[in-house]
Amino acid sequence: MDRVVIVGGGVLGTMHAVLARSRGLDVIHLEREAGPRGASVRNFGLVWVSGRAPGPELALAQRARTLWEELGELVPAAGFRPHGSLTLASDEAELGLLKEAASMPDAAERGFELLDPAAAAEANPALRGEFAGALMCRRDAIVEPRLVPGAFRDYLVATAGRGDASYEWLPGREAVELAPYTVRDHTGSWHRGDLVVLCTGAAYTGIAGPHLAGYERPPVRRVRLQMLQTEPFTTQLTTAVADGDSLRYYPAFDLPGRAMLAPQLPVAAAAAAQLLLVQRLDGSLTIGDTHSYDEPFDFDLDELPYDHLRARAEQLLGAPLPATRRRWAGVYSQVTGSELYHRSQVAPGVILVTGPGGRGMTCSPAIAEETFAA
Numbered sequence: 001m002d003r004v005v006i007v008g009g010g011v012l013g014t015m016h017a018v019l020a021r022s023r024g025l026d027v028i029h030l031e032r033e034a035g036p037r038g039a040s041v042r043n044f045g046l047v048w049v050s051g052r053a054p055g056p057e058l059a060l061a062q063r064a065r066t067l068w069e070e071l072g073e074l075v076p077a078a079g080f081r082p083h084g085s086l087t088l089a090s091d092e093a094e095l096g097l098l099k100e101a102a103s104m105p106d107a108a109e110r111g112f113e114l115l116d117p118a119a120a121a122e123a124n125p126a127l128r129g130e131f132a133g134a135l136m137c138r139r140d141a142i143v144e145p146r147l148v149p150g151a152f153r154d155y156l157v158a159t160a161g162r163g164d165a166s167y168e169w170l171p172g173r174e175a176v177e178l179a180p181y182t183v184r185d186h187t188g189s190w191h192r193g194d195l196v197v198l199c200t201g202a203a204y205t206g207i208a209g210p211h212l213a214g215y216e217r218p219p220v221r222r223v224r225l226q227m228l229q230t231e232p233f234t235t236q237l238t239t240a241v242a243d244g245d246s247l248r249y250y251p252a253f254d255l256p257g258r259a260m261l262a263p264q265l266p267v268a269a270a271a272a273a274q275l276l277l278v279q280r281l282d283g284s285l286t287i288g289d290t291h292s293y294d295e296p297f298d299f300d301l302d303e304l305p306y307d308h309l310r311a312r313a314e315q316l317l318g319a320p321l322p323a324t325r326r327r328w329a330g331v332y333s334q335v336t337g338s339e340l341y342h343r344s345q346v347a348p349g350v351i352l353v354t355g356p357g358g359r360g361m362t363c364s365p366a367i368a369e370e371t372f373a374a
């Protein structure tokens with residue numbers, strides 16, 4: 001194989017470009033927008049190992065975590081930092097579940113450690129609020145989602161031509177037609193490779209559409225999340241933070257103690273909300289999230305879950321949050337079956353890779369690696 005054509009400038013397409021180039025392949029990279037505007041730049045930037053189900057999902061996330069660390073050294077502008085996370089219990093039932101998680105057979109591999117409130121506050125001095133205990137996950141990490149695609153493209157451009165491999169970034173080109181080993185963009189240009197990889201995210205019409213339709217049960221669905229970002233918080237957070245509601249959603253915590261958890265607050269349950277909180281490099285806080293599964297999705301943002309998430313963050317930090325700087329919603333593509341993501345051959349020499357769901361930022365380098373190992 002000498003040349004790869006990649007469609008989609010999100011993190012999956014970008015990681016395919018990076019992994020292809022590391023194998024000495026020429027890359028042509030198309031993106032329909034001027035730059036990526038989808039899930040990849042709207043997420044938390046959490047490289048999240050803690051919540052993954054034991055077995056293949058954890059293995060994929062762990063491989064990706066290792067790759068992220070290597071890639072973070074190669075491209076410091078992506079903002080990789082191995083800061084770990086703290087999941088905070090707000091009552092005895094949540095604490096009981098954290099204890100169970102800390103004694104799972106793969107707990108050491110995840111870097112799990114149960115901390116009492118004083119130890120948690122020592123690990124992350126910004127946590128001055130009320131909580132019953134915490135689970136540290138040392139394998140969790142953070143990257144800067146708004147910077148990642150551009151940082152890696154800059155790296156690819158800067159290193160293109162070393163050896164023979166080239167990198168051509170073609171923004172503002174929408175792929176509209178497929179043929180074996182070839183894709184045509186909306187300007188009429190055909191791009192041919194030994195492999196074409198479609199990383200078109202949650203775009204279920206257009207070029208990927210016919211290949212996702214016609215199944216008895218669609219292989220992927222879309223999920224909409226609401227997020228916000230504050231102005232800079234003056235105290236430095238040394239870890240990412242999750243609240244006990246996250247224990248209700250992440251598969252790693254599907255343990256007997258989950259049945260003992262109290263129902264979520266109605267406002268959180270209505271929005272399928274959990275608090276995840278990440279400090280950005282400029283000190284601001286990314287806070288989320290909610291989950292909507294039924295389409296058509298709202299086109300506007302619902303204020304109630306934001307009030308809840310801000311209040312929960314203030315409760316755990318024991319301090320008022322800075323003003324909200326921006327709010328947005330994002331949509332990701334998620335497989336509906338038990339596989340970790342969707343991969344299918346849609347024409348000779350053309351594959352579609354989508355559907356990693358809420359683990360897509362985390363797993364993208366390992367998914368791209370699997371494409372070229374196949």
Ligand SMILES: Cc1cc2nc3c(=O)[nH]c(=O)nc-3n(C[C@H](O)[C@H](O)[C@H](O)COP(=O)(O)OP(=O)(O)OC[C@H]3O[C@@H](n4cnc5c(N)ncnc54)[C@H](O)[C@@H]3O)c2cc1C
Nearest residue numbers: 008010012032038040043044046175201330359360361362
């Ligand atoms: C709010 C939110 C928070 C999240 N938080 C996390 C997190 O912290 N950690 C984590 O691991 N995951 C997280 N995720 C999931 C993760 O962001 C996604 O799984 C991942 O970004 C998917 O990447 P992608 O490249 O497949 O899709 P996208 O980012 O959607 O990129 C697809 C790209 O393809 C382009 N495209 C589509 N069709 C065409 C075409 N025909 N021609 C050319 N270009 C085309 C689009 O314009 C787009 O830029 C989150 C998602 C959301 C929405």
